[in-house]
Amino acid sequence: MTKLSVNINKVATLRNARGGNNPNVAQVAVDCEAYGAEGITVHPRPDERHIRYADVYTLRPLVKTEFNIEGYPSKEFVDLVLKVKPHQVTLVPDAPDQITSNAGWDTKTNLAFLTELMDVFDEAGIRTSIFVGTDIPMIEYAAKAGADRVELYTEPYASLYPKNPEAAVVPFVEAAKVVRKLGMGLNAGHDLSLANLKYFHDNIPWVDEVSIGHALICDALYLGLKKTIEEYKKCLH
Template identity: 90%
Template sequence: MTKLSVNINKVATLRNARGGNNPDVEKVALDCELFGAEGITVHPRPDERHIRYADVYALRPVLKTEFNIEGYPSKEFIDLVLRVKPTQVTLVPDAPDQITSNCGWDTKTHQAFLTELMDTFGEAGIRTSIFVGTDLELIEYAAKTGADRVELYTEPYASLYPKNPEAAVAPFIEAAERVHKLGMGLNAGHDLSLVNLKYFHDNIPWLDEVSIGHALICDALYLGLKKTIEEYKNCLR
């Protein structure tokens, strides 16, 4: 079954809005595991506006499921990942002041840079994933870097899904088939929700992992965290 990794950035955003430690990011992460999530994702940014580097260090020894750290590979980020040694590192091409990820890597232009990083993280025993769109050539170049997996940027799918689900998922099926053929693992994330996740999974059943944060935390405000995680996992069965 496709694994659900819960991105807890929004929990940290809420905590940071008032200072102190409410909600407790570490406790929420452990509760996500308890309620059935198979992984926890964090995306520390340079300004630490949500997840802080200290959170990453605190989470590593207590988590029992897969730990995924995503972010732009600045020197500080690389050092953090190599010290923490999570299960997986997901590289995204975000600018420091970017609100959220909005595109995949140009893996052709940045091939040498990404290849060096794949070697560095691979030697440390960390599974590697590169955030990409559905361009087949760029997926080919992602494979050339030596990445273990790619994560498909699914915002275009989520945007078109309400109007035309078949058209929305079509390029992602093609991209996923190419990833599968190249022998890489397949992750997906960004704007996946209870509205569109099941259809995406039903059409791409060999997904290894989805990483979901914003929509899941919003749903939890109404359904509660335990029920929400159960509902997301139902979409992946």
């Protein structure tokens, strides 16, 4: 069964726009779980423009499903993850000033760097995932680095899907087959939505987890959070 991990960064963005604690990020995480989400994802960035490091510490004892922390592995980020000990850490190659993730790792060029990180997190008992595109060599080098999983960067799929769903999903199916052959777990995320998630899952039913934030929170403005999570879960069954 594919798990739905809700990225709550956008909830924190809304909170931070006015200061205070409304909406309450921690309560939203608890409610997402109560409504059926099988995981909570956060992506703290150096400027703390949405999720703050303090939020991560607050959330850790509250999240009862699966806690996934994603981000660029700066010293501060690595220290945070090792102190909080989430179920999973997802490494993304974001620059500090990036608005959002827009590419996967060059795992070949960064093999030594990533291998060292995999060893550090593995020793701490934290499952590792590396954010990659569909290039087969990048997936193979993620395996060489010792990653437990990869997360496929799905924005190219989402962009092409309205025009040509079949062409959009083909490279992801091929990449997912390689991931499975290499014995790694498979995650996916970025711009997955109610419009395109079911087709993605129908073609790659063995994906372990999808991490969805922006589209899900946008849908919740119209449908409500509970109904939205229910609709996303329907896409995965």
